[in-house]
Amino acid sequence: DSGVTQTPKHLITATGQRVTLRCSPRSGDLSVYWYQQSLDQGLQFLIQYYNGEERAKGNILERFSAQQFPDLHSELNLSSLELGDSALYFCASSGTGLNQPQHFGDGTRLSIL
Amino acid sequence: GQSLEQPSEVTAVEGAIVQINCTYQTSGFYGLSWYQQHDGGAPTFLSYNALDGLEETGRFSSFLSRSDSYGYLLLQELQMKDSASYFCAVREGNQAGTALIFGKGTTLSVSS
Numbered sequence: 001d002s003g004v005t006q007t008p009k010h011l012i013t014a015t016g017q018r019v020t021l022r023c024s025p026r027s028g029d030l031s032v033y034w035y036q037q038s039l040d041q042g043l044q045f046l047i048q049y050y051n052g053e054e055r056a057k058g059n060i061l062e063r064f065s066a067q068q069f070p071d072l073h074s075e076l077n078l079s080s081l082e083l084g085d086s087a088l089y090f091c092a093s094s095g096t097g098l099n100q101p102q103h104f105g106d107g108t109r110l111s112i113l
Numbered sequence: 114g115q116s117l118e119q120p121s122e123v124t125a126v127e128g129a130i131v132q133i134n135c136t137y138q139t140s141g142f143y144g145l146s147w148y149q150q151h152d153g154g155a156p157t158f159l160s161y162n163a164l165d166g167l168e169e170t171g172r173f174s175s176f177l178s179r180s181d182s183y184g185y186l187l188l189q190e191l192q193m194k195d196s197a198s199y200f201c202a203v204r205e206g207n208q209a210g211t212a213l214i215f216g217k218g219t220t221l222s223v224s225s
Contacts, residue, residue: 045212055210101158
């Protein structure tokens, strides 16, 4: 158990819809990261937040957005969903410092029908 | 940008030793990490090398040569439960913000 909690575990929805994925980091971790894993693209970094502020951005689509709240939990919002958005979405958290490892949650499996 | 190369598949038998290589190209380097992922599960942190040399953690060791932009993960006394995907990853960014850039992963199959 990494200590990172993601909900829901599975999500099935239709094209055009909007969903919100939730992540609670490990106790004491200020950084939260979101990753997308699909069969053809592998593990892709989406975005990082540190103590409520956006710190790094990857190839995140404009239809996707995220935020980190004062209690440090984070949400990833995906809108105007397309079939290609079907993937595993992972949240990770880490302590402060470049050498701190990232610890991953169990992910949310999103299926778009 | 960053790119990492690792073999797509490796097979071995129980009790054997296997080495998974990773070469990388980066614009800035903050260390090489290794993660294990079982089917559909969470990536699990295995090791991190910031400096050249060998890091040992139980049956697993990781090596880094920064001059060669190369590292490897060594798994000893293989067990069936080691069948999984293994990813090397480098950090991109700076003190303000970082991301892990992953290789495409190596699928390790351990047979009896």
